[in-house]
Amino acid sequence: MSTVLEFFLKGEARQVAGLDTTLTLLDYLRDHCNLTGTKEGCNEGDCGACTVLLGHYEPLSEEVRYRAVNACITLLPAVHRHWVVTVEDLGDGPDNLHPVQDAMVRRHGSQCGFCTPGFVMSLAALHLDAASPDQAETYIAGNLCRCTGYGPILEAAKDSAEAPRHPAFTAKEHAAAQWFRSLSLDTGLFYEREGDRYDAPVSLKALLQARKDDPDAVLVAGTTELGLWVNKDLKDYPSLISTTRVPEMTAVTFLVDGTLSIGGAATYEQAWPLLRQVIPEGQDWFDRFASKQIRQQATIGGNVVNASPIGDGPPVLLALNASVKLSSISGERLVPLTDFFTGYKQTALASDEVLTAIHIPPRENDRQFAALKVSKRKDQDISAVMAVFSWRLENGRFRDVRIAFGGMSATPMVAQNTNAALEGKDASASAVEAALTALSEDFSPIDDLRASAWYRTTVAHNLLDAALREAIDSATQQHEEAPA
Secondary structure (H helix, E strand, O other): OEOOEEEEEOOEEEEEOOOOOOOEHHHHHHHHOOOOOOOOOOOOOOOOOOEEEEEEEEOOOOEEEEEEEEHHHOEHHHHOOOEEEOHHHOOOOOOOOOHHHHHHHHOOOOOOOOOHHHHHHHHHHHHHOOOOHHHHHHHHOOOOOOOOOOHHHHHHHHHHHOOOOOHHHHHHHHHHHHHHHHOOOOOOEEEEEOOEEEEEOOOHHHHHHHHHHOOOOEEEOOOOOHHHHHHOOOOOOOEEEEOOOOHHHHOEEEOOOOOEEEEOOOEHHHHHHHHHHHOHHHHHHHHHHOOHHHHOOOEHHHHHHHOOOOOOHHHHHHHOOOEEEEEEOOEEEEEEHHHHEEEOOEEOOOOOOEEEEEEEOOOOOOEEEEEEEEOOOOOOOOOOEEEEEEEEEEOOEEEEEEEEEEOOOOOOEEOHHHHHHHOOOEOOHHHHHHHHHHHHHHOOOOOOOOOOHHHHHHHHHHHHHHHHHHHHHHHHHHHHHOOO
């Protein structure tokens, strides 16, 4: 087990010891390496000025794969055994720019320049992924510019997306690949400084044992929430246990019975290819969940365990009748998600347990599904109301109704009275009226900075009304098309 952080940066292997366990990658780059191209803007993962790439090696394909992340909320120990790619790595000086940098200059994509390195890194990710220029808005949704408008930046994306790999960067990639191949077998990380520690085991048994031995430790994965607590609330975390190096925790697979199993440390981007097969209607929900940087760092399990009433993931999982697998060194149990949330930011997770998987049962072919997010901005915003509607229509009647909301109560919650009011009822105007009445019995939202109670109630009713009327139209069409 390693007690020293190892990573590749600026063309050389780095070994780091003696620094704070909660030091962010951004502060390390700027304060310890003088790599000031990576900027500090919001310091909470919203503006994208601190975007860097993390490269990891795929032994089977012998390729380096990249993901853009926010350095401001990434803890330095999390880059153990990665290649940290900063804006300084892309080209080879001002006379030999990377295609993205060159396109940004030619298209006048920069004015004050503060946000530019972050945009360049996000567009570099687009380039390295060989993604279509049509996806540029998705790649830069997590980058904010206060000067230019985004037209010139999108033009630069079109110019550079299909450009060939830059020779200087390719040479650096080869050097990083050689370093990856030189690494010994990963046996985990146990990094300490003055009594504070960051433990990153590589087996599930070791993870559960660490949890038992230190029940007061904070479990971490993407740190998209904990990073804010460190930067904004100035909280101290003397003991952290990372779940991300355990293969079972990041696995996403369909079980033999068709259940989708999502590992507790799988990110939203890792889970989406298979989750999309269950809810193809959820693409807009996924795109609006957060920026690509956050989706490549935030875990679905962390979103659930955090138990925020305004998280976008839990209402979807509730409507899909998901369960969570809670594991400890002494065994495991499967808990319906409806029973997991016990109060505001409180769950049924015991002090020695880890959420190791989320199970989503197979979806019926005739199930209708919609996930609707209402927020002040389309991208990069927290929901005021998150509404998810799921039901079947059988002979013109509602069956297996599962409606869930976020932002309407102290926890993400299934609308029990509303579901009961619809179950078995004809898809008719009277069912809509009954459901809207029941919805008022299910929720008594509060006023806060994002929305008033009146607004939340009104929006929830309007969303439900529209979804039910669409279902009635669908049932009417099915009846008209049915053979006599």
